[in-house]
Amino acid sequence: MAIPAETFFLRPDTETSLQQQIQQLVVEAILSGRCLPGERMPSSRKLAEHLGVARITVTIAYTELVSNEYLISKGRSGYYVAQNAPSRPKFNLPDQSENTGIDWSRTLGQRFLAHVPVMRPQNWRDYKYPFIYGQSDPRLFDHHNWRNCALKAVGRKDFDILATDYYERDDPMLVEFILRQILPRRGITARPEEILITMGAQHALWITAQILLTQRRTAVIENPCYPGLRQILNQTRCNTISIDVDNAGLPPEKLPDSLDVVFTTPSHHCPTNATMPVSRRHRLLELAAEGEFVVVEDDYEFEISFLKSPSPALKSLDPTGCVIYVGSFSKSLFPGLRLGYIVASEPFIREARALRSLVLRHPPGLIQRTAAYFLSLGHYDAQIARMGRIYRKRRSIMEQSISEERLSLTTQGTFGGSSFWMKAPDGIDSTKLAMSLRQDGVLIEPGSAFFATDEEDPGHYRLAYSSIASARIPDGISLIGKKIREARR
Amino acid sequence: MAIPAETFFLRPDTETSLQQQIQQLVVEAILSGRCLPGERMPSSRKLAEHLGVARITVTIAYTELVSNEYLISKGRSGYYVAQNAPSRPKFNLPDQSENTGIDWSRTLGQRFLAHVPVMRPQNWRDYKYPFIYGQSDPRLFDHHNWRNCALKAVGRKDFDILATDYYERDDPMLVEFILRQILPRRGITARPEEILITMGAQHALWITAQILLTQRRTAVIENPCYPGLRQILNQTRCNTISIDVDNAGLPPEKLPDSLDVVFTTPSHHCPTNATMPVSRRHRLLELAAEGEFVVVEDDYEFEISFLKSPSPALKSLDPTGCVIYVGSFSKSLFPGLRLGYIVASEPFIREARALRSLVLRHPPGLIQRTAAYFLSLGHYDAQIARMGRIYRKRRSIMEQSISEERLSLTTQGTFGGSSFWMKAPDGIDSTKLAMSLRQDGVLIEPGSAFFATDEEDPGHYRLAYSSIASARIPDGISLIGKKIREARR
Structure with a gap:
């Protein structure tokens, strides 16, 4: 039967x-x-x-x-x-229901859980007005060609090579095309020995901090600053000094006399989008040469520079090799890809490669090769050009809507980016504003997580336009304006 | 024109x-x-x-x-x-040819470069007799169905979800199928909150060591031992005690009175392949409960257990939650995939997730989803069954050839695995033997890197059959026998 x-x-x-x-x-x-x-x-x-x-x-x-x-x-x-159908072995097992023998609070030697407030709901796609930063927009990405490149990378010929453990190495094809097609966009020339592929910019910053910092060293970061970097530095237990940025980014003259590493975002300061002028870049490099400190340039979003020609990267102006350059595909391709890279002097890259190998060996070969094909066939450059056009359009709609609603921008002199750094009127807490706006289907990012201390004005917030369609922008901004007017009553 | x-x-x-x-x-x-x-x-x-x-x-x-x-x-x-063809910006750049301003020996705060001798040449595929461990064999892998699963994962419907930054989360589909299809093979039941996806077993061991160990804590490892684990522990600067294994793996009665963590490979001890009997497993868990220490079970190769039914995992016998279980897809799928997982109590997984997020956020979504499809459609279990059949055949050819050449095996009582742990006659150094065999197109793995000290017999070596075709085995073993006889003359 x-x-x-x-x-x-x-x-x-x-x-x-x-x-x-x-x-x-x-x-x-x-x-x-x-x-x-x-x-x-x-x-x-x-x-x-x-x-x-x-x-x-x-x-x-x-x-x-x-x-x-x-x-x-x-x-x-x-x-x-089948008689030989795959099967699962059978065991007599103890009851695991009372699984409470270990006192984990004593057993854990180091703690990593930080209580960072969640700023973005997991279901952000369900919101009608997602002014959310750094996520992908399927309308912008060349999925068709990405899929073709993935197909090629997973084909028999490449697969047999990519399936092996690379130990500490990278896909030479990806390295080649980063050197030939991406770094020249930033004015950087480098050799293959000067580049390491990472699992995104976060991973690149983490590796850099592990190698350069100890409890006895001093790091300078910008204020406000990318919260992920502050978490990384906290974990190294180094001495961290936060320096307030202005409309031209990090002011070199405010650097302390003694320091080991500066982390900076000269292309578009995170989160204010201020672009550091070339004169400041030269001054920063002079100080680095004099003070013998290292500059970590997080160029996380250079591709999105469409208002003026981008400034050359700090790394391209660096005659002494004191700049460690961090790039990422998260903004130009998509963040779930988890691919980035470090460009630095060879002695540094050798250490970074050894650390990466200790922690996880290497980023998956298939992902590296897919990205390499996407670059080599010109899709990456075409994608950047397309994004620039669409972002320019969205940005001008944003500007008009923001102006009509009389919302306050806080930074001038930006070259592009994918967001605005805003300031609500005095007395308004942007965290409360953000929670309240969620009920209207509007997502904004409160600014408090970016600041070094809780004493900052709680009115700052970030409005990004990388994941919201142009047609939705005016209504979304209008809802924000309305909520702010209600709150002031 | x-x-x-x-x-x-x-x-x-x-x-x-x-x-x-x-x-x-x-x-x-x-x-x-x-x-x-x-x-x-x-x-x-x-x-x-x-x-x-x-x-x-x-x-x-x-x-x-x-x-x-x-x-x-x-x-x-x-x-x-095109007039608007993608282009690269132009810069006036300083000469980077004299890029020697930084004294990196002073600038590097922490060093990670270890001088581990390279045991496997990068071009191992070009060797005729690769008795090399842990690499993939395209003849064994179901590339056709993997490709189909990758296609599905990179399709429009999945892509839009997978392209986003997951922050600290994993692909719920992969987690579900690990819980439903892999862990039951080891007798383990777990909830989604008790599992974390990692970038392979190395990454899982690294995360575990970071959380459990400090300079004030003591870890026990097996001797010989996977060299990657010893490197990880060196970097944590914990007190590390190596305990010699016997034919039944780690002897629990030799554990010191005070310790915090034991790292063990009970399914197939690495590198001897000894399988720990169930009685020893229970004893180890009793001691862990009494001494309040944690056992990290590296089950790196459980799928390759074809001689007898596999023993249940330590984790499945663990009523108190003191076992942290590490699994990997490197042996059952392919090592370049870089996917593994940790199964442990929820407080531990929460910390592990926070650390993973700090270091790299999450393993790429597309890779996780491809593996999830491969599992869900039954390809994984079919693959394991196929590998078992082929490995059994290769193993019996290996045994016959080894016996004909009178080479010495060192371990009994193994349940499978993909290699033999060998011992050359007294006076022969396996590192020299390995280098000399390369000229004949034969790759073997010298044993010295597995031992805690340099005082061990240098004659040990590992012969794996996971990447060599059955038909090549007799000639390869015969070349090893010949070289050993020459060396003894």
Whole structure:
């Protein structure tokens, strides 16, 4: 007798095709021991009827399961669970329900959980007006060509090479095209030995901090500053000095007399978007040469520079090799990719490579190769050009709407970027404003997390336009204006 | 006048299609400023003639470049560099040739470069007899279905979700199928809150060591031991005690009275392959409960257990939650994938997640989703079954050849694995033996890197059969036997 079709149930699942859902059902039934080797499967007709799907769907699923050796086909008499079907071993196991023997508060030697308030809800896509920063916008990304590049990278020829453990190395093709096509956009020339691929800019900053900083060293950061960097520095337990930025970014003359590392975002200061003028860049490098400190240039968003020509990177002006340059594909491609890179002097890159290898070996080869194809075929440069056009349009709509609603911008002199740094009227706390706006479907990012202390004006907030369609911008800004007017009453 | 076709050259490159090579040529020429906006491209006929390719190949490349906005088509008059073609900014740059201003020996705060001898040449695939451990074998891997799963993951529907920054989260689909399809194979039941996806087992061990160990804590490791773990512990500066293993793995009665963490490989001890009997597993857990220490179970190769049924994982016997379980896809899928996982009590996983997020956010979503499909459609279990069959065959050929050549095995009682732990006759140094065998196209892995001190017998070596075809084994083993006999003369 065959296994009754009625023991199989489809779970509503829109992500997976019917055929694959049926495969999953059968695999699960065999692996769990519910269907045993030698048992006959329900006929494709019966199972199709029971599940309410086309018979061919079941037949294809069964055929696939035969090729995977879960089932065997015995011609007219139908499909059977294979005698050698994959199975799970059986054990007699202790009851794990009272799993409370360890005092974890004593056992944990180092703590990493920080209580950073969550500024972005996980379901930000469900909001109608997501003025949210740093996420991807499927409308902007050249998914079609990315998919083609991924296909190429996962093809047989590349796969056999990419499947192996690279130990500490990188995909030479990705390194080559970063050197040939990305770094020249920033005026940087480098050799392959001077570059390390990382799992995004966060990873690049983390590696850099581990190598340069100890409890006895001093780091300077900008205020306000990317909160992820502040977390990294806290964990190194170095002495951290925050310096207030102005409309031209970090003022070099305010640097302390003794320091080891400066972290800066000269292209677009994070989060104010201020661009550091070339004169300041030269001054910073002079001070670095005199004071023998290192400058970490986080060029996280250089591609998005469309208002004027971008300034050359600090790294390109650096005759002594004191600049460690951090780049990322998160803004130009997409953040879930987790790819970035460090460009620095060879002795530094060697250490960084050793640390990366200790922690995780290397970023997955298939991802590196996909990005390499995307670069080599010109899709990356085309993507940057397209993004620039769309961001320029969105930005001008943002400016007009902000002006109509009389909201206050706080920075001048920006070269582009994908956001505005705003200031609510006195007395308004942007965290409360943000929570209240969520009810209207509007997401803004409160500014408090960017500041070194809690004593700053709580009115700052960031409005990004990288994930919101142009047509939605005026209504979204109008809702923010309305909420602020209500709050002032 | 059109740009002369003669200024374009194909570089011999078997990895990339002709059409894509032509695209690259043109992109490079435009980005470098060699072809300027408004200039006319050579006709497809002329360029095809010059490059020696079919005209349609050039036409398709041009069409692709039009859609990427590098070129525009003006009907009969041909293709022109677009006025708005992507371009690179130009800078006046200082001379970077004397890039020697920084004294890196003083600037580096922490050093990570260890001088571990390279045991495996990068070009190991070019060797005829690669008895090399832990690399992938394209003959064993179900590349066809992996590719299909990758295609599905990079499809539009999944892509839009996977492209976003997950912050500290994982792909819920991968977590679900690890819980449903992998952990039951080890007798482990767990909740989604008790699992963290990592960039491979190395990353999992690194995270675990960071959280549990400080300079004031004591870790116990096996001797011999996976060298990557010893490097991780060195970097934490904890007190590390190495305990010699025997034919049944780590002997619990030799543990010191006071310790904080034990790292062990009970399924197949690394590198001897000894399997820890269930009685020892229970004893180890009793001691852990009494001594309030944590056991880190590195189950790096459990899938490759084909001689007897696998023993249940330590984690499955653990009523108090003192076991931190580390799994990896490197052996069952392929090492370049860089995917593994930690299963442990929720307070530990929360810290591990925070640390992972600080260092790199999360493993790339596309990779996680591809693996999830591979699991969900039953390919993973089918793959394990297939590998078991082939490894069993290779192992028996290995055993026969080893016996015929009278080479010495050192461990009994193994349940499978993908290698043998060998011992050369007294007086033979396996490092020299390995270097000498390379000339014959034979790769073996010398044992010295696995030991805590240099005082061990230098005759140990590892012979793996995960990357060598069955038909090559007898000749390879015979060459090893011959070399050893020569060395003894």
